[in-house]
Amino acid sequence: MSQSVAVWHGVNLASERLGAKALYANDDFFAPKERMLQDSDPVFIAGKYDENGKWMDGWETRRKREQGYDYCVVQLAVSGRINKVEIDTRHFTGNYAPAAMLEACRCSSMPTEETQWTAITDTVALEGNSQKWVDIASNEVYTHVRLNIYPDGGVARLRVYGQPEVEWQGLEGQAVDLFAMAVGGHAIEANDEHFGSKHNLNLPGRGINMGDGWETRRRREPGNDWVILALGHRGEIDEVIIDTAYFKGNFADACSIQVADVGALPETTLAAQSLYWQELLPKSKLGADQEHRFREALAKVGPITHLRVNIFPDGGISRIRVIGKPVF
Structure with missing residues (x-):
């Protein structure tokens, strides 16, 4: 009889099924931002292409030809305290984002240019076709996160684990x-x-x-x-x-x-x-x-x-x- 004793990291506050939404990305040319929040594991379908190129199960930006970086703003399903983040690049090999950093904020409406973001991770190096786990040392309550990738590329899944803030x-x-x-x-x-x-x-x-x-x-x-x-x-x-x-x-x-x-x-x-x-x-x-x-x-x-x-x-x-x- 197989037995499962999984470590519970908290609720995935960025779960699409719970109600999280990818609000804005400065670029999602190759693969739409919404795919990054899917609860299912990412898949690879050989030979599948769409009008912009190879179909990928995640968020993927075009190759950057100027200074800067790409980012995506996510509204969490419920506000909460974040304790761990998973940045998943499975099936992204020659097109994964080489580095990433996560910021967060607490606001009652969609973030604007005036929104003050707080970095909750350092800039972390990513590898292709892998899962990166980052512990978060914060007791603050957040409603939104912003995933910055440097300079461009793909992320299959973003999962933001924490404890929901319930009144x-x-x-x-x-x-x-x-x-x-x-x-x-x-x-x-x-x-x-x-x-x-x-x-x-x-x-x-x-x-x-x-x-x-x-x-x-x-x-x-x-x-x-x-x-x-x-x-x-x-x-x-x-x-x-x-x-x-x-x-x-x-x-x-x-x-x-x-x-x-x-x-x-x-x-x-x-x-x-x-x-x-x-x-x-x-x-x-x-x-x-x-x-x-x-x-x-x-x-x-x-x-x-x-x-x-x-x-x-x-x-x-x-x-x-x-x-x-x-x-x-």
């Missing part, structure tokens, strides 16, 4: 999805994700196809599969929605949910502890390609911070929503 006090007493990606909810660990990632479980909207969910391999031994989830904020749970959209011959047959209020314990320690967490939802039947809403079946467990969702015996789930009220 939780203003949500007191309101029912919200505490597991939503936009509020910092995230999957911590799953025992298997052979066909689909656990990080799909709290993407916005319903799944778009069978590959847009969490799916384990066919189990050929006793037991069941599971995933551990962290809420964006401690809260009391009113409803849990388990969506098996697009999973028809391979949906999880049943599920149960265990929960805990564990505070700031290291996430790497939670898998073993989760075996003994209290039950929120007893083992409950699931069906194909539908939303399942659980309210009356939920136990009164008080405030929680984490969930363990067990599926029996294996299969796929598209989305999980955890509706509740934040507790302070």
Whole structure:
């Protein structure tokens, strides 16, 4: 049984699916700026050309024949504190940007020429067909970033990881999805994700196809599969929605949910502890390609911070929503 313990860098605040937008680029002759924010991994399609030249999966400017550099302004999906940036040049080889620097600002409207930008990275050297990770040492809240590339070239993907800035006090007493990606909810660990990632479980909207969910391999031994989830904020749970959209011959047959209020314990320690967490939802039947809403079946467990969702015996789930009220 394969096991996944991915390091969580934070929510990708520059995610297209979350709502990030590439507002302006001084040049995107070969490949449009919008492609740089796609959530999918970049691809290379040999022999594919458009009217301007070779089709590339990212943002690519023309060859610069004068002084200066190229740049792209991005509106983050939600404002937040940035802790890590990924600048991805996969499939860009003789046409990648040799260096880059990221600036950020906080403003309530589209940045203008008068906007004051703050450099949040040094100028970093890039390599072709590779992924560059840069740690950010800042506690400021930002709404926009500007990627400068020196002097020109291509970037396949820009990912800006951080913690969304949520005005939780203003949500007191309101029912919200505490597991939503936009509020910092995230999957911590799953025992298997052979066909689909656990990080799909709290993407916005319903799944778009069978590959847009969490799916384990066919189990050929006793037991069941599971995933551990962290809420964006401690809260009391009113409803849990388990969506098996697009999973028809391979949906999880049943599920149960265990929960805990564990505070700031290291996430790497939670898998073993989760075996003994209290039950929120007893083992409950699931069906194909539908939303399942659980309210009356939920136990009164008080405030929680984490969930363990067990599926029996294996299969796929598209989305999980955890509706509740934040507790302070």
